[in-house]
Amino acid sequence: MSLGNLTALFIKSAPPGKHEDGDGLRLIKREDGGGQWVFRYTLYGRRREMGLGGLKALSLKDARDVASGYRTLVAKGKDPIEHRRRQRQDAMRSRHLLKDVALDAFESRKADLKGDGTAGRWYSPLEHHVLPKLGQMPVAEITQSDVRDALMPIWHLKAATATKAANRLRIVLDHAAALGLDVDLQAVAKAKQLLGRQRHQVTSIPSMPWVDVPAFYASLEDPTITHLALRLLILTGLRSRPVRFARLDEIEGDIWTVPANNMKARVGAAEDFRVPLSKEAQRVINLARPYERDGYLFPSVRKGVISDATMARLMERRGLEARPHGFRSSLRTWLAEETDAPHEVAEMVLAHLSDSKVVRTYRQTDFLDQRRPLMDRWAKYCTG
Template sequence: MRAFNKLPSNAAASLPAGKHEDGGGLRLVKKADGGGQWVYRYSLHGRRREMGLGPIPAVSLKAAREEAAKWRARVAMGYDPIAERDKERANRLGGLFKEVALDAFEARKAELKDDGKAGRWLSPLEQHVFPKLGKVPIAQITQRDIRDCLAPIWHTKAATAKKAINRLNVVFKHAAALELDVDIQAVGKARELLGKQRHKETHIPAMPWQDVPEFYHSLEEPSVATLALRLLILTGARSGPIRMLKLDDIEGDVWTIPAEDMKGRVGAVEDFRVPLSSEAQNVIEAALPFARNGFLFWNRKNVISDMAMAAIMKRRGLEARPHGFRTSLREWLAECTTAQHEVAEMVLAHKTDSSVVRSYRRTDFLDQRRPLMERWAQHCCGQDGQVVRMVSQ
């Protein structure tokens, strides 16, 4: 068997998901969605390491082989390819803050939802840091520079400032890893100089559960945004999964939300099942004419925007917002049912107990949640109901 060049020339397109060896330490890690990554695996000083060589199809098999051969020669000479490449990057970047920040973002794309395409990771830096410090060598940036940069928003835009300082911390650590001469403590010192934020956390306004039936009844217009809002109310789901709902994710009376679409679950392996009440199924049926490209709530060129449902409530002069219906549902569960705490929290996909306890509790309480969601739908539709009593199993 050949020791090198084992993969066929069309490997990137033809091979299934999994790990495929080309020989000499070069490996193709293929994803189920068709994407993938070239990886060079090597041992140095008794230590096994893996070095990413780029994604497919941007990096061809030929280019990956050439890159692997380059680093294989460096290993033979006793050099660490990862350390060598970091030095090359540092020299190429020139150490300007913006360039280092963009490099840090590239290195962390895999950790972000949809590879960070939404731009949320970089947004705080682009808006509030790049204009002042983007062209400054990161080695010259002090805690006073960071303080002066964030002071205007530290209290007035507290959440954004907090995100910005967290990103700054990541960028400075990345610069240190590139062996740039930075003060790794500069961000922490800046936080001390900025002091405690005066901002008080405010909760998203929610509609009292008693008022939900009247509002739900008013959503008679058969528009895509109105139907999406109705399904959001009925399921207690966040707006993101509602907007991205795919027809293939619905089977019978169960909607399965992929793990990557669940808030705070980037990299998670567990999907979340949502029991669909009769009314929820009716809403889905009514929305089918809007379905395009596999998505249920399609509007012209894409799925409906994040503001589409909120605009309905804003136009009516309501203080409450779509996300607040999760609070409405949770309060209804507490006041009008005898559901166990774990079951009620699972309705909203909230995590309870420690990770150890959750590892032993392998249920998502789907059967217990079904009657609760059916009863909630009846309440939303204005049908008087009795307290739901959960039978111990």
């Protein structure tokens, strides 16, 4: 057939089948009256076919214009299918999807985050509760309704996490505006109005009564990484992070100096924290030494150190309500009920800040010598 063989009138009444317009442009008519435009071409001896669009979307004139553009590409030795694929990729990149802007915002804030944000606490509320639903949306199209729908499942159920996710999203939208994108900076605030006041009551992490600690400690008899890490956590009263990231070069004799960046961010506490080690704590550390990798006492199976959930899962599998962080409460209650430790010394055992900044400045002590006998007594109690 010659170029331009088809007519608009013929297309309307054309029977089902293939109808050539010429020079590679073909109409495939369906039984239901609809149809599809196809462009056929040969490049470097290879015959290829690409769909151009449906009959409803493209008129005969439009289809000829599109095919003409692709014929020009073929004449230049370029593959139309590859050209279109690259165009679509470029278009997606230029749309500034929320997931990409969120990552960019995270990168720009790493210097302000503890350990450059490696623990993932800044990014995880977005990653788990916002990006699965909104990540593929262009950031400029996000409305308060989208934000509300994303946060609604956790708004009352996980109030603290939902608040964090909302705050992180607001920062990401601010970042998008700084990039020059046209975003609704009030989307999060308006979404909060739609969601209403949170009903969730803040509850503390379940702890084990201190009278039950010796029995649990005795059950951690296998010299595995998880058992040893839990033992050291119980004996020192530290949070999970400093234990998980414990390094041999931090320990000298009976003193473990935890770097400031592994301690919870405390007002006015930019210094390292010294932990007096009982004989039992030193024994646990010696048992963990064979596992040491890259200086870390508690490495994970693959890379890095054991995760935040490793110790918690062990307790969960045993059907316990208590969680590792709760042993800090167990220790603090034991100190209050079974010792005559002064308040400020007991608080320092847990690396809590008591008194005002002025008082702490003048005091200039971490009560190491007063804490040492307390930790020895706690270790003796835990080991029965």
